[in-house]
Amino acid sequence: MDSGSTSSCLFQSVQIALFLLFISFAFVFSVFSFLIYIFRLKPLCDCDVCTAYLSSSWTKEFDNLCDWYTHLLRKSPTGTIHVHVLGNVVTANPANVEHMLRTRFDNYPKGKPFSAILGDLLGRGIFNVDGESWKFQRKMASLELGSVSIRAYAFEVVASEIESRLVPLLSSVCGKDDRVLDLQDVFRRFSFDSICKFSFGLDPGCLKLSLPVSEFAEAFDAASRLSAERAMSPSPLVWRIKRLLNIGSERRLREAIKMVNALADEVIKQKREMGPSEGHNDLLSRFMINIDDDRYLRDIVVSFLLAGRDTVASALTSFFWLLSQNPEVRDAIREESDRVMGPTADGLASFEQMRKMHYLQAALYECMRLYPPVQFDSKFAQDDDVLPDGKKVKKGTRVTYHPYAMGRMERLWGPDGLKFRPSRWLTRDGVFSPENPYKYPVFQAGVRVCLGKEMALVEMKSVALALVRRFDVHVADSHRGPRFAPGLTATIRGGLPVAIKERSVSSTR
Numbered sequence: 001m002d003s004g005s006t007s008s009c010l011f012q013s014v015q016i017a018l019f020l021l022f023i024s025f026a027f028v029f030s031v032f033s034f035l036i037y038i039f040r041l042k043p044l045c046d047c048d049v050c051t052a053y054l055s056s057s058w059t060k061e062f063d064n065l066c067d068w069y070t071h072l073l074r075k076s077p078t079g080t081i082h083v084h085v086l087g088n089v090v091t092a093n094p095a096n097v098e099h100m101l102r103t104r105f106d107n108y109p110k111g112k113p114f115s116a117i118l119g120d121l122l123g124r125g126i127f128n129v130d131g132e133s134w135k136f137q138r139k140m141a142s143l144e145l146g147s148v149s150i151r152a153y154a155f156e157v158v159a160s161e162i163e164s165r166l167v168p169l170l171s172s173v174c175g176k177d178d179r180v181l182d183l184q185d186v187f188r189r190f191s192f193d194s195i196c197k198f199s200f201g202l203d204p205g206c207l208k209l210s211l212p213v214s215e216f217a218e219a220f221d222a223a224s225r226l227s228a229e230r231a232m233s234p235s236p237l238v239w240r241i242k243r244l245l246n247i248g249s250e251r252r253l254r255e256a257i258k259m260v261n262a263l264a265d266e267v268i269k270q271k272r273e274m275g276p277s278e279g280h281n282d283l284l285s286r287f288m289i290n291i292d293d294d295r296y297l298r299d300i301v302v303s304f305l306l307a308g309r310d311t312v313a314s315a316l317t318s319f320f321w322l323l324s325q326n327p328e329v330r331d332a333i334r335e336e337s338d339r340v341m342g343p344t345a346d347g348l349a350s351f352e353q354m355r356k357m358h359y360l361q362a363a364l365y366e367c368m369r370l371y372p373p374v375q376f377d378s379k380f381a382q383d384d385d386v387l388p389d390g391k392k393v394k395k396g397t398r399v400t401y402h403p404y405a406m407g408r409m410e411r412l413w414g415p416d417g418l419k420f421r422p423s424r425w426l427t428r429d430g431v432f433s434p435e436n437p438y439k440y441p442v443f444q445a446g447v448r449v450c451l452g453k454e455m456a457l458v459e460m461k462s463v464a465l466a467l468v469r470r471f472d473v474h475v476a477d478s479h480r481g482p483r484f485a486p487g488l489t490a491t492i493r494g495g496l497p498v499a500i501k502e503r504s505v506s507s508t509r
């Protein structure tokens with residue numbers, strides 16, 4: 001054996017030894033962390049709630065986990081429960097919500113468990129960071145989103161998507177009884193096109209008449225779904241080990257993120273080559289003026305895609321489901337819009353006209369009270385604390401506020417709290433009157449309140465008006481309540497199959 005092959009053999013043996021050492025270390029570390037995790041979670045808690053959770057016996061009575069939590073929170077005298085096996089305090093008490101989102105905001109960051117789950121997809125984007133990095137992005141994004149020019153750009157994007165794609169698509173199936181359309185899918189395509197154009201200046205064309213498959217949309221969907229699934233594994237160690245070994249869902253997640261990154265990098269490169277020029281109104285072009293780090297730019301913009309896509313689609317889907325059950329609300333929206341826009345107006349409503357439609361605003365708020373797109377949201381206590389209702393919270397505990405349950409608490413909304421009644425948001429003079437945001441934290445509230453709220457409302461109003469004024473939307477199975485798929489945003493399992501008809505003359509006009 002010559003000296004060359006001897007040293008290559010030696011090198012291989014060292015490599016194998018190092019690999020085995022690494023695997024053994026990873027195994028011992030994993031077992032150790034798993035034991036600590038189990039120890040902290042109190043897996044042996046046998047209280048009724050934990051037993052029902054662990055045995056899944058709640059599924060006998062409730063279709064959705066959020067409905068079971070609502071039931072428990074309504075029964076709790078303080079509106080707060082503790083799911084010991086999950087180390088999770090869940091609250092529907094507005095005083096507690098204000099405490100965590102405003103008064104003691106500093107003690108309730110998103111925390112490491114959350115940022116680890118979404119970290120590979122969102123990186124250092126606003127949605128996924130705390131502290132100085134969050135403050136910097138928040139300030140910059142608030143300035144941009146508050147500007148008149150970006151609001152006008154957002155309106156332009158939405159208007160063009162409605163007129164050139166959404167209305168033609170629905171018209172193409174109008175009156176054809178055999179054509180059932182999944183309205184949830186249509187709204188997801190619509191909001192993905194809109195948020196991509198707004199954030200990147202890029203048009204994925206998901207809502208073109210042929211409803212094409214967009215590789216980018218598919219990769220983004222897969223990346224957000226698989227990231228959310230991490231939160232459902234019995235222990236974070238499970239996905240961490242799969243990620244280390246690059247197997248199963250973690251392998252698919254890595255591939256999906258690679259695709260999202262490749263596209264984002266390409267868009268950023270092209271924009272850098274073009275240089276700052278007139279007509280680049282999208283968020284990315286605006287952020288590029290102040291930020292040189294391309295990776296950071298990608299992270300910021302991807303956070304916006306996640307924040308603004310599924311939320312709007314989810315709200316619109318529940319809105320049309322609720323209208324199908326409450327045609328009198330649809331008729332009242334028509335009457336109001338006929339009054340403000342004129343009965344024969346064909347185009348979209350202007351900003352000014354939308355501002356005058358108080359009933360429409362009330363109907364959207366009422367819809368999101370019963371079906372908030374973000375059903376619950378968690379923070380992690382940085383230090384020991386006591387909530388205003390007396391609940392003690394230990395450092396590291398996950399504390400969740402639950403907008404879905406809060407919207408269904410009779411003690412907050414009165415005995416008809418489960419009814420879809422937009423007029424509860426109107427004064428006697430028919431003027432929209434907002435609620436205390438800690439009682440209605442649909443857009444979160446306090447220091448970290450949603451930055452896209454106004455934009456989302458304009459988008460939703462534009463779509464609602466365009467469809468309600470032109471079409472009758474018939475939901476195929478409107479009698480069964482929605483069943484939700486697990487994920488970051490409320491999504492109806494199986495979609496929302498509808499048939500589209502011309503607007504019937506009988507209602508108004």
Ligand code: HEM
Nearest residue numbers: 126307308311312315373374442443444448450451452456
């Ligand atoms: C109906 C539509 C929407 C709802 C219900 C909604 C709700 C929320 C909620 C609950 C949060 C807090 C999430 C958390 O911290 O874990 C949030 C944050 C945020 N939303 Fe929205 N959102 C909507 C639409 C939008 C749109 C269209 C945009 C973008 C243009 C947007 C941008 C953001 C951003 C950037 C944040 C992070 C704010 C921060 O961390 O400081 N949202 N939103």
